[in-house]
Amino acid sequence: MSKFYITTPIYYVNALPHIGSSYTSIAADIIARFKRLLGEDVFFLTGTDEHGMKVAQSAERAGISPQEFCDDMSNNFRELSSMWSLTNDDFIRTTEDRHIKSASAFWKAIEHDIYISRYEGWYDVRDEAFVQESDVKDGKGPSGGEVTWMEEESFFFRLSAYQERLLDLYNTRPDFIGPEAKRNEVIQFVKDGLKDLCISRTRFSWGIPVPNHPNHVMYVWVDALTNYISALGYPDNMDRVNQYFSNCVHLVGKEIVRFHAVYWPAFLMAAGLPLPKRIFAHGWLTSEGQKMSKSIGNVIYPKDIIEKYSSDIVRYFLFREIHFGEDGDFSQASVERRINYDLANDLGNLVQRVLSFPYKIGSFTPNYSGDDSCKRLIQLARDLPGEMNDLIDVQDLSGGLNAIWKLISEANKFVEESKPWKLLKENRTKELNASLTALCEAIRSVAICLSPYMPHVCKRIFEFMNIKGESLDEIKIDFVPQVFQKPEHLFPRDKKC
Numbered sequence: 001m002s003k004f005y006i007t008t009p010i011y012y013v014n015a016l017p018h019i020g021s022s023y024t025s026i027a028a029d030i031i032a033r034f035k036r037l038l039g040e041d042v043f044f045l046t047g048t049d050e051h052g053m054k055v056a057q058s059a060e061r062a063g064i065s066p067q068e069f070c071d072d073m074s075n076n077f078r079e080l081s082s083m084w085s086l087t088n089d090d091f092i093r094t095t096e097d098r099h100i101k102s103a104s105a106f107w108k109a110i111e112h113d114i115y116i117s118r119y120e121g122w123y124d125v126r127d128e129a130f131v132q133e134s135d136v137k138d139g140k141g142p143s144g145g146e147v148t149w150m151e152e153e154s155f156f157f158r159l160s161a162y163q164e165r166l167l168d169l170y171n172t173r174p175d176f177i178g179p180e181a182k183r184n185e186v187i188q189f190v191k192d193g194l195k196d197l198c199i200s201r202t203r204f205s206w207g208i209p210v211p212n213h214p215n216h217v218m219y220v221w222v223d224a225l226t227n228y229i230s231a232l233g234y235p236d237n238m239d240r241v242n243q244y245f246s247n248c249v250h251l252v253g254k255e256i257v258r259f260h261a262v263y264w265p266a267f268l269m270a271a272g273l274p275l276p277k278r279i280f281a282h283g284w285l286t287s288e289g290q291k292m293s294k295s296i297g298n299v300i301y302p303k304d305i306i307e308k309y310s311s312d313i314v315r316y317f318l319f320r321e322i323h324f325g326e327d328g329d330f331s332q333a334s335v336e337r338r339i340n341y342d343l344a345n346d347l348g349n350l351v352q353r354v355l356s357f358p359y360k361i362g363s364f365t366p367n368y369s370g371d372d373s374c375k376r377l378i379q380l381a382r383d384l385p386g387e388m389n390d391l392i393d394v395q396d397l398s399g400g401l402n403a404i405w406k407l408i409s410e411a412n413k414f415v416e417e418s419k420p421w422k423l424l425k426e427n428r429t430k431e432l433n434a435s436l437t438a439l440c441e442a443i444r445s446v447a448i449c450l451s452p453y454m455p456h457v458c459k460r461i462f463e464f465m466n467i468k469g470e471s472l473d474e475i476k477i478d479f480v481p482q483v484f485q486k487p488e489h490l491f492p493r494d495k496k497c
């Protein structure tokens, strides 16, 4: 069975999860669910990033030990899985023994490219990133975080030695970084010249000790990036690492592409490990047109928004409204528009209108020899999974929904044209059966392809139609929708679905 590995960034535990930090996880879940429908052996990983100066400072402010602070905060991220119906196979924490052991082994594996020297320069604590002198303005780094001057003895990774190998990688594997605009930015960044990377700290102790140098802790990004292999059992289970990792897609927010597309492959090359298949960067969400901020009071918390609309609706909205890969806005007016038009009018009406017929007449004998318009609709239904597969392979999650809605709109047009109510009234049973067969095929295809995005809504459609919906292959089988449950409206106006 072919292996597929999908990851989210591991989340800093210094703040509560919000819609932005749920975004990557939902995207990864949609992809994981889709790949499982294809019959692939999927490993979907998420987790929390718990070391570093920022977390240590937050724990101090809370007046508890960093470990207690992390134990508590990490649970808020773990709970996202049940809230958003995420199907992650593992949840890694960087304070777990398995990770610490793995990160220490990884350090040793790249030690031949590490040397000790002195670090002098600016550090942005919020981003846990070193900042170039030229990028510091009014005591702030390029992303607006305050910078502090650091001077200490540190270990350095010989990143400069990887410049050509990285450029070669981007060149020979053009799909290694997506979208294209991010790929170009990374290539430019590397072409501008890579400096060796400071990868240890002595100023604070909340981190993984550098092997044989316990007064140094690893730079939080070296520690954090290793999570992707520690969860696979590195270094003890190299078979697993080798099998999954070369089929790995890292989903990341646009601001952390450099860490994943430059530092991480360089570290992996140094360790002689396989490289991931692709790094895909998505954009940032704003809330009601503004950057989310506690002081503005517009931070969207998962619990509130799920209570208001349901997890399926928000999952749908995020990938229909905002093209995955670009920045976009979350506004309640837009969510409500999507509910009324796309969900209630297009999908909900189609399902209820069509399935009410077979429910009314008891059962019907499928007829696959209808006229050209019936055959066309069946063909469109059967083409959908292939089309979706091509889109999901390049993380075009919004394209996937557009393709599904194209079929929904074709099916709605078909209802208007074939007029099943008239066929029923005139007792034209053969034609009615052909029309219902084509429509049920379309609805089945829509429900199976949409299930990674809206698992609960689609489960109800499967129940109405008495189908399993566990594999995309089912679309290719002529099916006999014999038993139907009463098809209630999927998106009643006054109730959450």
Ligand code: MSP
Pocket (backbone or CB within 6 Å): 008, 009, 010, 011, 012, 019, 020, 021, 023, 024, 049, 224, 225, 226, 227, 251, 252, 253, 254, 255, 256, 283, 284, 285, 286, 292
């Ligand atoms: N801990 C690092 C990642 C280490 S991965 C080896 C980190 N953590 S984070 O909590 O700050 O961010 C995690 C992810 O959440 C990032 O991909 C970031 O882009 C995403 N988002 C946080 N706020 C966001 C929005 N407002 N919109 C969309 N995604 C955003 O970076």
